Amino acid sequence: MLDLNPDVRSWACGTTVLKVGRSKHVPDLQMEEIDGRLWLLDVFDRKNLPDATGLSVEASGLSYRYRVVDRAEIYDGFRLKNANDLLRYAGHNVPLGDRIRLLSLLGEHGPLSLSDCLRAVRETQPVAAIASLILQGYLEVELDDKLIGPETMVRRISG
Numbered sequence: 001m002l003d004l005n006p007d008v009r010s011w012a013c014g015t016t017v018l019k020v021g022r023s024k025h026v027p028d029l030q031m032e033e034i035d036g037r038l039w040l041l042d043v044f045d046r047k048n049l050p051d052a053t054g055l056s057v058e059a060s061g062l063s064y065r066y067r068v069v070d071r072a073e074i075y076d077g078f079r080l081k082n083a084n085d086l087l088r089y090a091g092h093n094v095p096l097g098d099r100i101r102l103l104s105l106l107g108e109h110g111p112l113s114l115s116d117c118l119r120a121v122r123e124t125q126p127v128a129a130i131a132s133l134i135l136q137g138y139l140e141v142e143l144d145d146k147l148i149g150p151e152t153m154v155r156r157i158s159g
Contacts, residue, residue, distance in 0.1 A: 001074065002031060003135070004083050004143060006157075009034045016040060016062065020054035027055075027066065038064045044071040082143040089131035095123040102130070103138060106156035114141070115150035130154065 002011045011031040018025045018040070027040035040059050052068060059066035074080060101120045106112060118126040133139045140155050141148060 001079060001083050002029070004079075004086065006137075006140065007033050007035075014040065016064070018055050018058040018062075018066075020051060020058055025055065027059075030064075040064045040066045042066075042068045044069055044074070077144050078147055079143045082141075082148050085148060086131045086134055089128045090135055092125075092128040092132040094129045094132050094136075098123045098129050099133065099138065102133065103156055106139070106154065111153045111155045113150060114148065114152045114154055117154045 002008045009032045011029055014027045014030055016027065016030060018027065028043045029039075029041040031039040031041060033039070040055075052066070056066045098121045101122070102117060105117070105120050114130065117130055121129045130139065134141060134154075137157055140157050141152050146152075
């Protein structure tokens, strides 16, 4: 899910050790946001976590922010299902012609429905091409409102 969050520059499995009293704890994930903020994250069902306040204080001393990710952030809504659907196409190569056609179309007309974008793809599988361009950061769609479908609006990411 972090791979599809436009505010996340990078993330990795945790390696930073936080010491709270006599306890040592390695948070599940380290994350950097595009604005440079650094986070240490724990998944919701971790057992035997040291005091969250102590973890926050220790993380702050290392220039990180700390929080426990709530179960609802992962499982409620459509984001996880949409992320799984898109990630299936992570290795798909989009030919230059299709990428240019899609980006030009969206640059000229603004956001378009997924079904309209599918018509612009000529050299490869249309759904795979659009999903891959979303994963590569060229295009974006709303992942939280409903499952991705023909009426889902596709926007070009300027950059």
